Amino acid sequence: MIRESIVITTDLKKKPHIVPMGIIFKKNKIIISPFIPSQTYLNLKDNPYAVINFTEDVNIFVDALLGKKKFKIKPTKKIKSFYLNNALTYLEVKITKFIEDKIRPKFECEILKETSLNSFKGFNRAQLSVIEAAILVSRINIISMQKIKKEINYLKIAIDKTAGKNEKIAWKKLIKKINNKK
Ligand SMILES: Cc1cc2nc3c(=O)[nH]c(=O)nc-3n(C[C@H](O)[C@H](O)[C@H](O)COP(=O)(O)O)c2cc1C
Structure with missing residues (x-):
């Protein structure tokens, strides 16, 4: 199943890059599939960690898509990255496998830590x-x-x-x- 999330990756200078991305849950792993070219792809190649945020704040999806760079974020504990203040839940993940593809490669991730900040209040x-x-x-x-x-x-x-x-x-x-x- 594909779930729409906000993926935060970081470059080698630890600068966060925040984008909407559909991620796939596959047993206890997660697959991130960024298109080439994309900053998310480059960041994951350089620094194999990410934070997957699940949020009801649809403005974050829209603002990130439309190119806004600054969001309310805080540092994560397990990996050196960031999570959204407005996340209901976020997952700190590590890339364990890279599946090459010229158009849309896949990064298979292991979940290192799951944190819940708020409860899901139902579909809208x-x-x-x-x-x-x-x-x-x-x-x-x-x-x-x-x-x-x-x-x-x-x-x-x-x-x-x-x-x-x-x-x-x-x-x-x-x-x-x-x-x-x-
Ligand atoms: C709900 C939603 C899901 C998306 N899922 C993906 C995805 O799985 N892979 C992808 O490459 N882009 C996806 N996009 C588009 C990216 O968010 C967008 O193109 C972004 O700029 C990625 O490029 P970047 O990493 O260079 O910023 C999605 C957009 C939306 C709104």
Whole structure:
């Protein structure tokens, strides 16, 4: 199963890089699959550790996707990295295997430590819509505008019916990005 997370990797100078990424749970391991080229790929090659954050704060998904660099983070204890203040749970992982691929290699990870900061409060449909719309925006240069707009119209139903303030803010940023696409 793929779970949408915020992956924090660090370069050799310990500078954090924060991105949304779908990770796969495979028995007791985790697979991270960054596309090439990407900073996440380079960081994992240089420094084989990562922090997988699970959060309900959809603005972090949107802001990271749209290129924001600064987030509220704190240092992790087991590895030399960082976790999101707003994570419900985060996993400190170590890369144990690299599966090469020219387009989308895989990093298999061992979980060194799991920390829970808050409880999951249930699904919210608007949050799911924001995540789906963020995926569309991440592919804005390869999917037709017609398809993107059609899907956005459907996803908006859950935004109108179930969004809180945070989801509405995240949604607006994505719509602005889509509307600004030439
Ligand atoms: C919900 C979501 C899941 C994503 N999953 C992946 C993924 O599994 N692999 C990937 O390379 N990019 C994924 N992306 C896109 C990356 O977040 C984005 O392209 C990012 O900039 C990665 O490149 P970077 O490491 O150079 O910053 C995802 C985006 C979203 C919104």
